[in-house]
Amino acid sequence: NAGVTQTPKFQVLKTGQSMTLQCAQDMNHEYMSWYRQDPGMGLRLIHYSVGAGITDQGEVPNGYNVSRSTTEDFPLRLLSAAPSQTSVYFCASSYSPSSYNSPLHFGNGTRLTVT
Amino acid sequence: AQSVTQLGSHVSVSEGALVLLRCNYSSSVPPYLFWYVQYPNQGLQLLLKYTSAATLVKGINGFEAEFKKSETSFHLTKPSAHMSDAAEYFCAVSDLTFTSGSRLTFGEGTQLTVNP
Numbered sequence: 444n445a446g447v448t449q450t451p452k453f454q455v456l457k458t459g460q461s462m463t464l465q466c467a468q469d470m471n472h473e474y475m476s477w478y479r480q481d482p483g484m485g486l487r488l489i490h491y492s493v494g495a496g497i498t499d500q501g502e503v504p505n506g507y508n509v510s511r512s513t514t515e516d517f518p519l520r521l522l523s524a525a526p527s528q529t530s531v532y533f534c535a536s537s538y539s540p541s542s543y544n545s546p547l548h549f550g551n552g553t554r555l556t557v558t
Numbered sequence: 559a560q561s562v563t564q565l566g567s568h569v570s571v572s573e574g575a576l577v578l579l580r581c582n583y584s585s586s587v588p589p590y591l592f593w594y595v596q597y598p599n600q601g602l603q604l605l606l607k608y609t610s611a612a613t614l615v616k617g618i619n620g621f622e623a624e625f626k627k628s629e630t631s632f633h634l635t636k637p638s639a640h641m642s643d644a645a646e647y648f649c650a651v652s653d654l655t656f657t658s659g660s661r662l663t664f665g666e667g668t669q670l671t672v673n674p
Contacts, residue, residue, distance in 0.1 A: 447601070476661070483567065485648060485664035486602075501661075533601055540661065546592075547662065549601030 449550035456524040464519040466534030475517040479530040560585040564665035577636040581649030590652035
């Protein structure tokens with residue numbers, strides 16, 4: 444099982460550049476989400492999706508866009524990168540947001556540096 | 559809004575000693591609470607979860623946590639630390655509209671070091 448796959452593992456951007464962080468899961472999970480991890484702040488939710496065609500904002504959505512055209516993929520777009528977006532980004536998925544026993548499965552992260 | 563606070567960003571124990579990682583929550587309704595572990599250069603893995611069935615919850619790798627409503631706490635313990643337990647540990651609370659624990663609010667994390 445591949446689980447949750449994130450690409451790339453590392454990325455360096457210059458301020459103002461755009462890029463897309465890829466996330467794919469092969470578990471037929473309804474729910475997918477993006478978190479960013481910063482030292483001393485834990486993980487903060489950026490955007491999430493409860494199914495194909497449905498997305499919503501989390502705690503820190505500014506500067507990021509998402510779409511969910513298929514069940515498997517949930518890309519995160521940075522339209523104009525800023526140094527404040529330097530972070531480690533995690534994609535996570537679960538079978539169903541309304542299912543009692545449906546824990547989050549995390550990818551291994553993308554480490555992004557914006558200079 | 560729900561939140562969790564982890565007391566101590568770094569905890570150091572000797573191999574074989576008791577591990578105690580502290581987490582306090584804030585919630586206006588009974589919460590769903592979770593502990594996740596993150597090993598270096600990896601994503602998070604679920605250790606255990608509390609969903610109101612039993613106040614003492616047993617997880618993987620010998621960890622357990624006790625939900626204490628009177629203290630609004632959900633501390634993580636392990637009787638005897640192993641070198642392989644060295645990792646970062648996160649306490650989290652669920653948005654109650656997501657009963658599975660999909661939408662989580664995380665604490666700041668506690669880095670556990672195990673000394674030989």
